[in-house]
Amino acid sequence: MPAPPAIRLRGVVKRYGEITAVDKLDLEVPPGTCVGLLGPNGAGKSTTMRLLTAQAIADEGTIEVLGYELPRESKQARAECGVVPQLDNLDTTLTVEQNLLVFSHLYRVPRRDRPAAIERALQLAKLTDRRDTVVEELSGGMRRRLLIARGLVHQPRLVLLDEPTVGLDPQVRQELWALIDRLRSEGISILMSTHYIEEAERLADTVTIMSHGSVVAVGKPTDLVAEHAGGEVLEVYGPPARLAEIETEAAVAGRRTRRTGTSVTLIGDHSSNGSELDGVRRPGNLEDVFVLLTGEEIA
Amino acid sequence: MTGAAVTHESTGTPPARPPTRKLHRFERSAIGGVLVREMINFSSYWRSTTFSSTVEPTIYLLAFGFGLGSLVSSVGNGISYEEFVGTGMVAMAVLFASAMPSMFGTFVKYSFQHTYDAILAAPVDTEELVTAEALWMAMRASVFGCAPLLVAMAFGLDPSWGMLAVPAINFTAGFGWSCFGISIAAFVRSIDNFGYITSAVITPLFLVAGTFWPIDQLPEWGQILAQLNPLYHCVELVRHAAFGWEGWSDVGNFAALVAFGLVGWRVAIHGMTRKLVN
Numbered sequence: 001m002p003a004p005p006a007i008r009l010r011g012v013v014k015r016y017g018e019i020t021a022v023d024k025l026d027l028e029v030p031p032g033t034c035v036g037l038l039g040p041n042g043a044g045k046s047t048t049m050r051l052l053t054a055q056a057i058a059d060e061g062t063i064e065v066l067g068y069e070l071p072r073e074s075k076q077a078r079a080e081c082g083v084v085p086q087l088d089n090l091d092t093t094l095t096v097e098q099n100l101l102v103f104s105h106l107y108r109v110p111r112r113d114r115p116a117a118i119e120r121a122l123q124l125a126k127l128t129d130r131r132d133t134v135v136e137e138l139s140g141g142m143r144r145r146l147l148i149a150r151g152l153v154h155q156p157r158l159v160l161l162d163e164p165t166v167g168l169d170p171q172v173r174q175e176l177w178a179l180i181d182r183l184r185s186e187g188i189s190i191l192m193s194t195h196y197i198e199e200a201e202r203l204a205d206t207v208t209i210m211s212h213g214s215v216v217a218v219g220k221p222t223d224l225v226a227e228h229a230g231g232e233v234l235e236v237y238g239p240p241a242r243l244a245e246i247e248t249e250a251a252v253a254g255r256r257t258r259r260t261g262t263s264v265t266l267i268g269d270h271s272s273n274g275s276e277l278d279g280v281r282r283p284g285n286l287e288d289v290f291v292l293l294t295g296e297e298i299a
Numbered sequence: 300m301t302g303a304a305v306t307h308e309s310t311g312t313p314p315a316r317p318p319t320r321k322l323h324r325f326e327r328s329a330i331g332g333v334l335v336r337e338m339i340n341f342s343s344y345w346r347s348t349t350f351s352s353t354v355e356p357t358i359y360l361l362a363f364g365f366g367l368g369s370l371v372s373s374v375g376n377g378i379s380y381e382e383f384v385g386t387g388m389v390a391m392a393v394l395f396a397s398a399m400p401s402m403f404g405t406f407v408k409y410s411f412q413h414t415y416d417a418i419l420a421a422p423v424d425t426e427e428l429v430t431a432e433a434l435w436m437a438m439r440a441s442v443f444g445c446a447p448l449l450v451a452m453a454f455g456l457d458p459s460w461g462m463l464a465v466p467a468i469n470f471t472a473g474f475g476w477s478c479f480g481i482s483i484a485a486f487v488r489s490i491d492n493f494g495y496i497t498s499a500v501i502t503p504l505f506l507v508a509g510t511f512w513p514i515d516q517l518p519e520w521g522q523i524l525a526q527l528n529p530l531y532h533c534v535e536l537v538r539h540a541a542f543g544w545e546g547w548s549d550v551g552n553f554a555a556l557v558a559f560g561l562v563g564w565r566v567a568i569h570g571m572t573r574k575l576v577n
Contacts, residue, residue, distance in 0.1 A: 016577075053420045055576055075322045075422045083420035089413035091340065098339050105332030106421035150417075 003031045004067040006158045006189035007052065012061035014047055014213075021047040023213035025061070029158075034180075034190040036204030036221075038197070038290065044213035045193035046086060049162045052191070053078055066158055079108060082151035086162040086193075088143055090135045096146055097122070097131040100153055107154035117153050124179070125149035141172035148179060159183060161192040165199060177202060197287045207286065211294035221286055228292055229284030234266045236279035246277065258291040267292060322422055325430070329423040333431035336418075341439075348443070352396060356388050356447035360454060363511060374513055378542060385451025386541045387510035389465060390472065390533035393444035397436045397473040398501065401480025405432070405571075406490050415575055425572045433477045433564060440473025441466045448541070461540040468540065471556045472533040478563030485570025509534045529559040 007029035014022040022044045029035045037045050050056035052065055054074035063070040065077040091099055100118045109117045122128045125145040135143060144164070151159060164180065165173040173196075180203055184190055194200055200207050201221045209217040209224075217224055236246055243264045250257045256267040266277070267288055341348075364381035371380040408414040418428055445465060452458060483496050507514065507521050508530040514522055525531040532552040539545050539552075 055416065055419055057576060075424060078420065079322060079422040085413070085416060085420065087413050087416070089417040091336070091414065092412070093343050094339055102332065102336040102339065103421060105328065105335045106418060106423055108326075108328050108422065151420075 004064070005029055006031050006033075006066060007035075007191055008062075008064040009048075009051075010062045012048075012051065012058045012063060014044075014051060014056060014058050021213055022051065022058075025210075025214055027208055027215065029189055029191050031157075031189050032187045033205040034184045034192060034203055036200035036207040037191060037193040037210060038195070038200045038207050038286070039193075039210035040195055040294075043210040045195075045210060046162060047213075048210075049083075049086075049160055049191075049193060052160055053081075053083055079154075080156055081158040081160060082154070082156035084148050084151045084159065084161045084164055086166060088147060090143060090147060090150070092135045095132050095134055096127050096138070099135060099146060099150060103150045104153050109154050117155070121149040121153045124152060124182075140168060141175060144168060144172070144176060145179065148176070152183070156188070158189045158191070161190060163193055163195070165194075165196065173199075197285060197290065201286050209290055209293060216293045217289065224289050225284045225286060227289075229267050229288040231284060232281050233284045233288055234277060234279045234281055235260065235263045236266065236277050237263045256292060258288065324424070325427060326422075329427040330431040330434065332421075333418065333423065333428055334435055337432070337435040348439075352392060352443040353446045353450065355395075356385075356392055357450050359388055359391075360385055360447065360450055364451075364454065367511075376542070381454060382451065382456050382541075383513075383538075384511060385447055385454070385456050386538045387508075387534050388447035388451075389444050389469065389537040390508065390530050391505070391510055392447050393440045393469045393472050393533060394476050394501070394504075394530060396443040397440040397476040398480040399497075400439075401432070401436050401477040402483050402493055402496065403490070405481045405484035406487070406493075409484075409571075409574065410490070415571075419575055425575055426568050429478075429481060429568045429571050430564070432481060433474050433567065436477030436480070437470045437474035440476065441470040444469035444473065448537075456541070459541055461542075461544060464540045465537055468533060468536045468553070468556070471553070471560060472529060475529055475556060475559035475563045478560065478567040481567040482563060482570050485567065485574045504528055504530045507531060509538075526555075529556060532556050532559075 005028050007027065009025050009027040012022055012025040012027075013020065025044070025048065027035075027037075027048070037048065039045050047056055051058055051063060052070070054071040054077075057071050065074075066080050068074070068077040070077060091102065094102070097118060100121050101114070104114045104117050119128075122131055125142075125148065127142060127146060127149065130138065130142065135146065138146065148161075148164065161180065165176050168176070177199065180190065180192070184203065190203075192199075192203065204221060206219060207217075207221050207224060208215055217228070219227070236243070238246070243259070246264050246266075247257050247259075250264075250266055258265050258267070263279075265288060266279075267284065360381065363384045368380040368384070373379055374383045409416070415428060419425065448456070448462065448465060483493070487493065487496070505511070507517065507525040507528050509525065510530070514525050514531065517525070532555040536549060536552045536556070539549050
């Protein structure tokens with residue numbers, strides 16, 4: 001009998017008044033894999049995360065987490081899953097160690113295992129020498145590492161990471177990627193929402209692209225790029241008027257384009273139509289896929 | 300189905316998770332965890348709280364007991380005005396040690412610090428969270444509520460055996476008041492609205508509480524309102540604990556506090572669930 005998926009959502013709908021935040025969402029996280037939930041702000045990623053801890057209750061559809069049916073068995077599911085929220089909600093007046101201690105209680109780590117659990121979490125977050133530092137005095141990167149360690153103090157089988165590196169320096173972001181990659185290599189199932197394309201490309205086994213509350217594409221990052229953006233794209237720079245011209249020409253030629261700030265990116269095979277466009281060729285990426293599929297810029 | 304589908308090779312020791320036991324609706328360890336959090340936090344600010352909860356009753360006692368008390372010799376039954384105010388202020392101290400911090404604390408924790416979001420992502424339900432917070436506030440109120448009594452003793456109030464019941468009375472009233480505070484926090488939209496609650500609800504409670512003047516001097520409507528005022532029942536109980544129990548009337552007073560606590564508890568849970576799970 002195969003292990004059940006770490007997460008399975010079927011036809012999940014969540015409305016807030018007039019707004020449908022999540023619209024007939026299907027999502028699956030196979031055990032031991034990292035699934036990236038990619039989408040711009042407002043795509044429904046955070047609502048999906050809240051649904052998985054029963055802090056939001058779905059209007060329609062079924063949700064299973066680690067084989068438990070939500071919201072009925074959510075408490076059991078939460079006991080076996082770690083949550084790293086987007087918003088830093090650490091106790092700022094407590095020390096690093098005290099924050100971990102509180103959550104070792106909340107996560108039911110048995111008394112005799114608590115010291116070891118806290119020690120392990122400190123090591124994981126590389127905060128062992130900061131154990132007595134009050135959270136207020138930590139840097140942004142350290143706080144985020146502690147936030148992750150807090151969600152791992154009970155050795156969960158599944159980790160929910162909601163925008164784990166939002167608002168951090170590139171260097172700090174890479175540190176966190178290494179940490180997340182380590183969890184992945186330990187066989188922990190991960191659902192990670194992000195609006196950083198690179199993050200999804202590096203860490204996720206499969207990516208689910210969300211827009212307006214539902215899924216627009218699912219697949220391995222490389223497959224999605226190959227399928228939707230082709231091998232290479234052409235980025236053409238120029239003044240706004242020129243860029244508009246290129247877009248019109250491309251539309252006539254039946255080619256797909258997207259605006260990337262100061263340039264126009266032409267997707268697909270550009271050797272065939274004899275275009276004389278001068279530009280930079282670069283490999284297609286998930287961002288191209290995303291913009292093509294949703295018509296939205298992501299960053 | 301063991302070890303199925305681990306797609307990544309293990310680099311470290313695989314997590315040796317203890318088997319998860321079946322969780323119940325009310326878990327002692329969930330409530331304990333929330334209490335541990337409050338206790339650790341309290342260790343960082345207990346000095347200021349203890350200072351204000353002892354200095355305030357002292358000042359009130361000086362002002363009312365010795366200021367006003369020079370005009371009022373006795374309130375009957377051989378009780379001096381200082382003794383009357385000293386015991387009456389216990390209920391007030393309980394109110395201020397539970398309703399106020401619950402109101403502000405709850406609002407800050409869910410709205411600004413998002414603490415409750417973090418706690419509810421762990422295996423803790425709103426019911427357990429609210430219960431734990433109210434229990435914690437009740438414990439605090441139980442202790443701090445004794446301060447006026449100790450101050451009054453320092454000024455000459457005779458100790459009595461009945462006073463040993465005061466912490467329990469304080470705890471019961473404190474639980475109700477903190478549920479009241481949590482409920483208010485769950486229903487107001489902005490922290491600025493607390494001003495309305497303190498001016499329009501809490502302050503008028505003192506008019507019909509018997510804290511600073513006996514209730515039987517009030518017109519009949521005032522005496523009826525007092526029966527609906529938890530503050531009054533707390534004042535009565537503490538005073539009777541100090542000067543002599545009054546049988547069934549005290550059973551009634553205590554029952555009123557228990558009812559206040561139970562109703563407040565359910566209302567607070569309902570309000571917070573609406574606020575936190577949506």
